[in-house]
Amino acid sequence: MTTWNLKEMNHHVLICNGSSCMRKGGEEVTQAIREEIKDRELDVRVHTSRTRCNGRCKDACVVVVYPEGAWYHEVDEFMAKKIVHQHLQNGQPVQEALTYTYNGSGMELMNDRVKGIEKDREVKKAVQ
Numbered sequence: 001m002t003t004w005n006l007k008e009m010n011h012h013v014l015i016c017n018g019s020s021c022m023r024k025g026g027e028e029v030t031q032a033i034r035e036e037i038k039d040r041e042l043d044v045r046v047h048t049s050r051t052r053c054n055g056r057c058k059d060a061c062v063v064v065v066y067p068e069g070a071w072y073h074e075v076d077e078f079m080a081k082k083i084v085h086q087h088l089q090n091g092q093p094v095q096e097a098l099t100y101t102y103n104g105s106g107m108e109l110m111n112d113r114v115k116g117i118e119k120d121r122e123v124k125k126a127v128q
Helices: 019-023 026-039 077-089 119-127
Strands: 011-016 046-051 063-066 070-072 098-102 107-109
Touching: 011 026, 019 026, 026 046, 026 077, 063 077, 070 077
Parallel strands: 011 046
Antiparallel strands: 011 063, 063 070, 070 098, 098 107
């Protein structure tokens, strides 16, 4: 097992490897992001983690970039490389692929994406 020193890290990329995202190229997206990070020598500044389901299966394959709270939808290998170059290297989120962004007080839906199910309603239903 590896324990990385994350002192120099300024971005954490979460790559969905849940079942819907894997069917939509999650493995290829994971590899494309990691290779592009390495090719651009961003390894020290960017850490990646594979996740299980991120709860946005209609948006598969999902990639999330923190600390900005940028949620990307329908990411393929091409878009994965664009996210690394434009967002991680140059600090400009890829607007056309954003689902949500953090606006300082909460998440803001972008690009007329499917809003999704309200979590409060589902939690209340499960508890009853």
